[in-house]
Amino acid sequence: xxxxxxxxxxxxxxxxxxxxxxxxxxxxxxxxxxxxxxxxxxxxxxxxxxxxxxxxxxxxxxxxxxxxxxxxxxxxxxxxxxxxxxxxxxxxxxxxxxxxxxxxxxxxxxxxxxxxxxxxxxxxxxxxxxxxxxxxxxxxxxxxxxxxxxxxxxxxxxxxxxxxxxxxxxxxxxxxxxxxxxxxxxxxxxxxxxxxxxxxxxxxxxxxxxxxxxxxxxxxxxxxxxxxxxxxxxxxxxxxxxxxxxxxxxxxxxxxxxxxxxxxxxxxxxxxxxxxxxxxxxxxxxxx
Amino acid sequence: xxxxxxxxxxxxxxxxxxxxxxxxxxxxxxxxxxxxxxxxxxxxxxxxxxxxxxxxxxxxxxxxxxxxxxxxxxxxxxxxxxxxxxxxxxxxxxxxxxxxxxxxxxxxxxxxxxxxxxxxxxxxxxxxxxxxxxxxxx
Numbered sequence: 001x002x003x004x005x006x007x008x009x010x011x012x013x014x015x016x017x018x019x020x021x022x023x024x025x026x027x028x029x030x031x032x033x034x035x036x037x038x039x040x041x042x043x044x045x046x047x048x049x050x051x052x053x054x055x056x057x058x059x060x061x062x063x064x065x066x067x068x069x070x071x072x073x074x075x076x077x078x079x080x081x082x083x084x085x086x087x088x089x090x091x092x093x094x095x096x097x098x099x100x101x102x103x104x105x106x107x108x109x110x111x112x113x114x115x116x117x118x119x120x121x122x123x124x125x126x127x128x129x130x131x132x133x134x135x136x137x138x139x140x141x142x143x144x145x146x147x148x149x150x151x152x153x154x155x156x157x158x159x160x161x162x163x164x165x166x167x168x169x170x171x172x173x174x175x176x177x178x179x180x181x182x183x184x185x186x187x188x189x190x191x192x193x194x195x196x197x198x199x200x201x202x203x204x205x206x207x208x209x210x211x212x213x214x215x216x217x218x219x220x221x222x223x224x225x226x227x228x229x230x231x232x233x234x235x236x237x238x239x240x241x242x243x244x245x246x247x248x249x250x251x252x253x254x255x256x257x258x259x260x261x262x263x264x265x266x267x268x269x270x271x272x273x274x275x276x277x278x279x280x281x282x283x284x285x286x287x288x
Numbered sequence: 289x290x291x292x293x294x295x296x297x298x299x300x301x302x303x304x305x306x307x308x309x310x311x312x313x314x315x316x317x318x319x320x321x322x323x324x325x326x327x328x329x330x331x332x333x334x335x336x337x338x339x340x341x342x343x344x345x346x347x348x349x350x351x352x353x354x355x356x357x358x359x360x361x362x363x364x365x366x367x368x369x370x371x372x373x374x375x376x377x378x379x380x381x382x383x384x385x386x387x388x389x390x391x392x393x394x395x396x397x398x399x400x401x402x403x404x405x406x407x408x409x410x411x412x413x414x415x416x417x418x419x420x421x422x423x424x425x426x
Contacts, residue, residue: 083337159381168383168421197336205336205343213424219335224335227374249381256377261370275374278366280357286373287391 002111003141009056011140012080015106019078020048025104028078029067031060038116043068056108058082059116063235065089065189068098078104080140083262084233086133087266088189091231094266097192106135109144115238124150125232126247128232134267143229152232153255159248172250177242178215180208184246185222187239193250197221211225223249231266260286289334293413297324297406302360303395304352310399318403319410322350327368330354330391331364334376338389342422348388348413350406359409365393384421387412 003011030191032043032053040060040113044067064079065088077098081089086107088194092098109132113122123129129152131144159167185191197205198218205221207214230250237247258264261274261282299305305326311318327333332354338349351372353365372391380386392405 130346164383164385166381167381167382169384205340213422216382216422217339217343220339220382223378224374227378249378253374253378253380259376260373275370276367278363280366280371282356282366282369284356284369284393287369287376 002144005057008108008169012056012106013051013054014056015138016045017048017051024080025076025095027077029064029098031056058112058114061090061113061238063189063233065092068092069192074102076102078106080106080108081133082108082110083130083133086130086135087231090135090269091229091266093269094271100269105136107133107139109141111144112248124148124152125155126237127234128152144207153251156252175215175219177244178210179242181241183239184236187235190226222280223253226250227253230254231267291418293321293410295322295348295350295352295410295413296341296346297322299324299326299352299379300330300354301326301328305355307394307398307402311402314399316399316403318406321410322406329361329364330368338375342419343424345423347419348409350409351391352394355395385416387416388419
């Protein structure tokens with residue numbers, strides 16, 4: 001039986017208060033109330049009194065791992081992590097952006113999250129579909145037993161079955177909607193480059209105005225940069241104001257990486273990201 | 289007018305480019321559709337180079353590197369192999385014909401292989417026709 005959201009919120013508050021009062025951490029990354037109950041916002045608690053503003057409900061979808069890289073190295077932080085978020089933290093540790101010993105992970109097992117924009121349930125279709133965090137120090141609720149019904153990659157089948165021209169038309173239609181607000185980049189925990197390749201002027205990789213070719217360049221290169229690193233939280237597509245299904249492409253690349261290199265992103269802090277690693281016996285077949 | 293493919297060749301300085309030199313000095317015939325760009329190592333190739341080449345109107349992109357294990361920098365082409373494999377999958381899923389992008393390992397002594405690969409690849413691109421999907425319309 002899954003712990004209720006109210007109970008998790010209570011546990012989160014208690015844990016955060018304890019950590020801040022004992023000065024074990026200098027900040028707690030969690031969720032706060034937005035303009036109404038259904039639109040929680042990322043929230044940083046810095047003193048014990050802030051803890052009262054923390055909320056947790058089924059609409060708390062934001063990936064708080066996004067905010068870890070904003071603080072100077074060595075800042076002691078506690079972070080509320082849902083399953084996908086914990087994978088993002090693992091991936092950031094692998095990439096040496098944060099240190100394991102600086103973090104206290106408040107794991108949250110979740111089931112029944114909802115998209116605050118559409119009200120749809122969030123499951124293996126748009127995210128990795130896990131129920132329990134892969135890495136945590138404190139678990140704020142009972143572990144959820146059982147396996148997700150669908151594999152996170154099931155949703156790809158219909159797109160893989162498409163003819164290549166049809167698929168190009170599909171992606172062209174989707175990318176042409178892009179208004180280049182970069183919300184996907186802002187929401188993504190793995191997008192921390194400064195400056196992003198698309199903001200560079202020399203060389204200028206892609207046009208910055210929202211036109212077909214610049215959009216294509218931006219999105220394809222972004223998919224490439226996240227290859228083997230994307231932890232499938234689906235936050236990019238939820239952040240997107242024009243609803244481009246970016247998660248589909250990310251899932252596809254993640255699956256190919258998993259099949260070719262035998263390692264999924266964000267599973268263990270001992271792993272190395274697949275594209276900064278190699279095996280001498282990698283097969284040349286992967287290039288065919 | 290018949291279609292003449294425009295092919296970008298990105299070749300590693302130590303093996304493929306030297307192999308291309310050898311093909312030249314031994315007077316081997318191969319199509320002139322390929323434009324070679326020399327890089328110091330196949331792992332120098334940013335995947336954006338390939339997307340950009342297609343956008344600027346290349347009909348095909350051929351990447352040449354040392355045979356795995358023979359890299360001048362020991363491990364460069366082993367990284368490149370993984371990276372370019374991902375590039376290929378991305379091109380494929382975005383709807384580009386997979387045949388337009390190819391990676392070949394050609395050593396400095398394989399002038400023959402270079403000429404063969406270029407002829408074969410040019411023929412393949414000729415059959416695929418002009419690349420219009422990524423090309424920026426004027």
